[in-house]
Amino acid sequence: MAFLDKINWKILHKKPQNNSGIDPSIASQNPVVPKPATPLTPKTLAELENKMAAEARVLSKNSQRSPSKPKRGIGSKIIWVIILFGIPVSVVWLANQPYPVIRRPVAQNVPFLLLPSYMNMDNHYRQALTSIEQAEQLIEQATSAADLALGEQKLQETQEHLDELPTWLVNDRSEYKYWWYDQRFSIYGFNTARSKVGLLAAKVFQEKNAQTLLTDDTQALLSAKQQYKQASTVTDKQSAIAAWRSALNQLEQIPSQTLAGKTARQQLDLYEREFQEIVGLAAGNERISTIIAAARQFSWQAAKAGQNPPHAINEWQQIEHLWQQAINRLQEVSSQDLVGYAEAQKLLATYETNLGQVKIRRQAEQDAVYALEAAQQQIESLIASLPSDAQSVDRNRMFSQLQSIINQLEKVQNGTTAYLKAQELLLSAKNKLQELQPK
Numbered sequence: 001m002a003f004l005d006k007i008n009w010k011i012l013h014k015k016p017q018n019n020s021g022i023d024p025s026i027a028s029q030n031p032v033v034p035k036p037a038t039p040l041t042p043k044t045l046a047e048l049e050n051k052m053a054a055e056a057r058v059l060s061k062n063s064q065r066s067p068s069k070p071k072r073g074i075g076s077k078i079i080w081v082i083i084l085f086g087i088p089v090s091v092v093w094l095a096n097q098p099y100p101v102i103r104r105p106v107a108q109n110v111p112f113l114l115l116p117s118y119m120n121m122d123n124h125y126r127q128a129l130t131s132i133e134q135a136e137q138l139i140e141q142a143t144s145a146a147d148l149a150l151g152e153q154k155l156q157e158t159q160e161h162l163d164e165l166p167t168w169l170v171n172d173r174s175e176y177k178y179w180w181y182d183q184r185f186s187i188y189g190f191n192t193a194r195s196k197v198g199l200l201a202a203k204v205f206q207e208k209n210a211q212t213l214l215t216d217d218t219q220a221l222l223s224a225k226q227q228y229k230q231a232s233t234v235t236d237k238q239s240a241i242a243a244w245r246s247a248l249n250q251l252e253q254i255p256s257q258t259l260a261g262k263t264a265r266q267q268l269d270l271y272e273r274e275f276q277e278i279v280g281l282a283a284g285n286e287r288i289s290t291i292i293a294a295a296r297q298f299s300w301q302a303a304k305a306g307q308n309p310p311h312a313i314n315e316w317q318q319i320e321h322l323w324q325q326a327i328n329r330l331q332e333v334s335s336q337d338l339v340g341y342a343e344a345q346k347l348l349a350t351y352e353t354n355l356g357q358v359k360i361r362r363q364a365e366q367d368a369v370y371a372l373e374a375a376q377q378q379i380e381s382l383i384a385s386l387p388s389d390a391q392s393v394d395r396n397r398m399f400s401q402l403q404s405i406i407n408q409l410e411k412v413q414n415g416t417t418a419y420l421k422a423q424e425l426l427l428s429a430k431n432k433l434q435e436l437q438p439k
Contacts, residue, residue, distance in 0.1 A: 121164070128161035132193050132200075139200050142259050145211055152204050158197055210260035217254070217264075221247035221271060228278070238289060241279055248275065288340030291329050292347070298326035299351055306358065310417045313369065316362035323355040361415070368416035375408035375425060395436050402433045 131154045138151030224247055228240035251268055254261040302322035305315070330351065333344035382401045406429045412422035 124161040124164040128158050128193055131158040131161065132196055135200055136196065139203055148204065148207050148259065155197060155200055155204065158193065162194060162197065206255070207258050207260065210254055210258035213254050214260035214264055217247050217250040221251070244275060248272065288333055288337050291332050292340065292343060295326045295329035295347060298322050298329065302326065302354070309361065310365065310415055312417055313362060313365050316358060316365055320355060320358045320362060323351055323358060327351050327355065364413050365416045368412040368418040368422070371408050371411040372418040372422050375405050375422070378405045378408065379425065399433065399436050402429050402436070405429045406433065
């Protein structure tokens with residue numbers, strides 16, 4: 001309250017201000033009549049407090065309305081800082097570009113500028129060695145398909161790290177060894193890693209192919225097994241058995257050095273026992289049925305080829321071969337297979353009879369050809385020996401030669417390719433023989 005009392009006292013005793021603009025030191029010529037002073041009414045403490053609060057609010061609003069001027073020089077300082085830091089960074093970036101024409105002078109004069117490249121290459125080299133060891137372990141010692149997948153992923157990571165090591169580094173290796181930097185890069189290790197990546201990539205490719213074969217053959221085996229269980233006819237069962245056996249054979253063909261091949265070998269014994277237990281006698285019957293069907297096919301081809309005789313010697317030989325193949329198939333049926341053996345023996349008797357007839361026809365054809373050829377040679381000899389003068393012909397000798405020709409032609413049997421020609425020559429020889437007989 002003492003502070004407010006002082007302010008109130010100063011206001012009450014404040015001198016009046018001269019607002020007329022006249023210097024009070026200059027004496028006025030006219031007499032000034034002083035006005036009676038108006039008595040000032042003293043303000044209360046509450047009015048003074050309200051007046052001071054209003055003035056404070058006005059000052060606060062004026063300070064908010066007038067914008068503060070930005071400090072000058074901050075932008076230019078930032079630009080200069082960027083320039084000062086950007087120039088050395090750009091120089092280092094340019095020096096570490098993967099171009100020998102840039103790096104070689106830098107390596108000879110200011111090699112410490114290449115420190116980022118050394119650190120980057122060493123980092124990729126260490127990571128490549130680590131990932132190639134993991135990939136080799138997972139691929140070479142794989143126990144499941146998941147190991148192979150993870151090994152392939154590690155192999156890809158190794159290849160990515162090796163790709164970050166430029167080829168020019170191998171040629172310029174001696175230029176990047178300095179006492180102040182312990183570099184771990186090795187040309188031998190780099191080349192070994194690249195070679196190992198290629199070998200492991202090829203092995204992964206083989207393993208993936210083997211896994212595909214294992215999956216497909218296993219699926220085919222299970223499908224054939226289900227087909228056999230659902231088969232309602234003998235034909236369907238035989239088809240299912242053949243597919244089942246084919247799937248087992250395909251599993252045996254998977255390379256044994258692969259993980260899929262090792263897995264197939266472990267499962268194959270189980271699959272074989274299951275096949276024998278489920279199929280049993282039907283498998284043996286299926287084999288016999290297959291043999292008999294093959295023999296019937298050969299016999300059908302032989303019978304078809306033997307139609308519409310006569311045939312040449314080589315054609316009869318081909319027919320004979322087909323019948324022999326049919327007989328050979330039937331002879332594979334063991335006597336222990338009672339049902340199949342009886343059927344095979346029945347067909348065997350028929351096929352051997354047909355084979356015998358074919359041999360006879362082939363021999364007859366061969367004899368007919370020889371007889372015709374001999375008769376033709378005798379005819380040519382007879383014609384060549386005839387004299388130009390018909391009066392000097394030796395009738396007895398000519399008669400004897402014609403009789404020999406007729407005998408040869410009569411050996412040509414009917415049903416051979418030489419029969420028609422032989423009959424034509426035979427008729428001519430007989431007519432000539434009658435002309436020589438005395439009247």
